[in-house]
Amino acid sequence: xxxxxxxxxxREDLDGRGRYTxxxxxVEAELAYTITSPKLRIADHTVVPDPLRGSGVxxxxxxxxxxxxxxxxxxxxxxxxxxxxxxxxxxxxxxxFETN
Numbered sequence: 001x002x003x004x005x006x007x008x009x010x011r012e013d014l015d016g017r018g019r020y021t022x023x024x025x026x027v028e029a030e031l032a033y034t035i036t037s038p039k040l041r042i043a044d045h046t047v048v049p050d051p052l053r054g055s056g057v058x059x060x061x062x063x064x065x066x067x068x069x070x071x072x073x074x075x076x077x078x079x080x081x082x083x084x085x086x087x088x089x090x091x092x093x094x095x096x097f098e099t100n
Contacts, residue, residue: 004056006064020061027051031061031083039074040098041065043083062086069096 010021013035020031029052034042043065048058062083069076075098078084087097 004060006060009061009064020064022057029057041074042077043080045080046082058082059086066093066096
């Protein structure tokens with residue numbers, strides 16, 4: 001499977017909630033979050049269906065989330081275990097996470 005460019009990840013924000021998605025042939029991966037304030041988003045959950053596992057889409061969605069945090073000035077509270085694990089692998093992302 002080809003490398004997934006974080007720029008190809010779609011983002012939707014609506015009524016205090018948001019999500020990043022990417023699909024392949026109708027199979028959709030999702031990273032959902034809650035918008036608590038202009039300065040904080042809570043990463044709620046990440047779902048990568050079996051046909052997309054190992055594709056790198058989960059990492060690409062987190063990478064896009066971090067890029068948006070950097071550009072828009074918000075922090076991410078990683079309640080989602082997957083997002084938290086990705087955060088731990090990337091100490092260079094520390095400025096974009098709220099871990100207290």
